[in-house]
Amino acid sequence: MIKIGCSTLFFWEYPIEEIADIFQDLGLRCMEFFPENPDFWKKRDSLDYVNSLKDVLSKFCLTVHAPYIELNPSSINPYIQKASIMETLWAIELANLYGAKYLTIHPGKRPTSRAPTEDEYIKFYEYLDISLKYAEEKNIILCLENPRKKVNNICYSVEEMKSVLEKFNSKNLKMTLDFAHARENSSNFVDELHEQIKNVHISGVIDNKDHYPLRYSMVDFSEPLKKLVHEYGYKNCINLELNDLNYNKELSNQPFKKRLNRKRWPTLESKTFLKARDEKISEVIKEIEYLEELIGK
Template identity: 35%
Template sequence: MFFHEFRAEEIFESARDAGCTSIEFWLETPDFWLNGMDTDKLRRIAGNFPVLLPFTIHAPVLDLNPCSVNPFIVEASIKSSVLALKTAEICGAEIITIHPGRRTAKRPAGRRDYEKFQNYIGIVREESRNLKVKVCIENMEYKVNSLFHHPEMIHRLLKEEEWLYFTLDTAHALASGERLLDRFIDLNFDRIVNIHLSTIENSRRHLPASGDAKISDFLKKISDLGYDGHITLEIEDLNFPDKLSIEEKTEIISSEIKYVSSFFR
């Protein structure tokens, strides 16, 4: 979402100019979401930037919740994920990341919420059975109504669903402490194929990673372990004091790439 307000062509162009070797395209980017969700157009745009291929996709989540108490929200959430799977496959995306959902009320998730999740993941499993794209579940930040925010929760899920992969979100993990970030790696390293990389500071989430000691330790650890999957820079532009131009955003991404790359030489 760092380039949320720009056209798809501008997003891919900026990623290329910054030195990226891939990109995670958020399907809820307004240029795609509000202009007919033209999958063929997205595939053509991506094809114009071969240095960014294969790219990854993030399924829609902003207004959605497959574990909602509202059956209409559940239906819309499942349909959106199925559409995202088909879009990812048509576009030749390597990975698609999904969220597990949450309890609607701000109360601890219970049996019914996990039953709803099992229904959702079962549908995703069947819809992805003959697809090449890898489906990744993302760990959530701990909140009272969160599902799958703890390393052991993700580990159990990945053991039960052997077809499923893992997108590790470092900011979500760090919100509960640096120890949990290490635990996510120790338990689930062999299933991580995408990392949403950013850090936290007090109540601010998804800050640039460069210069952060916790992230430096994390990058050194996964490099030593031989990680060779995607690393997606997930930066919240609203954390910056001023509105950033597309050129300024490209410079920030370029600087972050240099920092991350220094751990993998």
């Protein structure tokens, strides 16, 4: 059976306990837990609160996503790089506490729209050295996520991701494949690195923007996804990573992106203004059904 999950960030405005209840009601087997969910983030220094969630989160095949907002492990600003390292070490402890085997981390980048220099790579490798040492102590596998194809991003290409994984050659460093980030290059990632892929993010791409509903994606991920599951035997979590800002007013109180082709977007069946929570549940149900159909049970 396919192990489908969802990112907690899609339900960012709700407490983690309520998100867990929603996921259980939806029959989700997996959860990608983002500690940067606002409710958790505000209480992260309360050991009683953090520990209280162990039973709640133990009901899922859990993966954790290390903090990344405002951070950059390749920053040549020593304060930003140190903060990135410390937050990843904290996330490793959190994953260990909650019984998660895999922790998604982001590669570094150059903060300007220019190709990374040797300095950025030195900082990135330093970040990985420190993080991997602690991950090995805690028996956590770090999964490096492929970013969008941008000139300043590290590891957006199959070749560079493969090079970094081979450079460190560690059983504690693998990969999170984000299909939407990979776009049309998904098949190459699957063919070249299927043995290294231990976690999956998936969402749709519309007008070259990601984290839209998968069922309306302008990029077809069916073949590489089926190949990963059926030919290469991927058995870990496939996590929906949706952004509620990409929906219409009824769901997120935000208008469509201007570049979105409205003709491709169906109106919600209900004419009434439902609560955002109920609409998000309805949306995830549709995505689960589509993903199951896409892969084949």
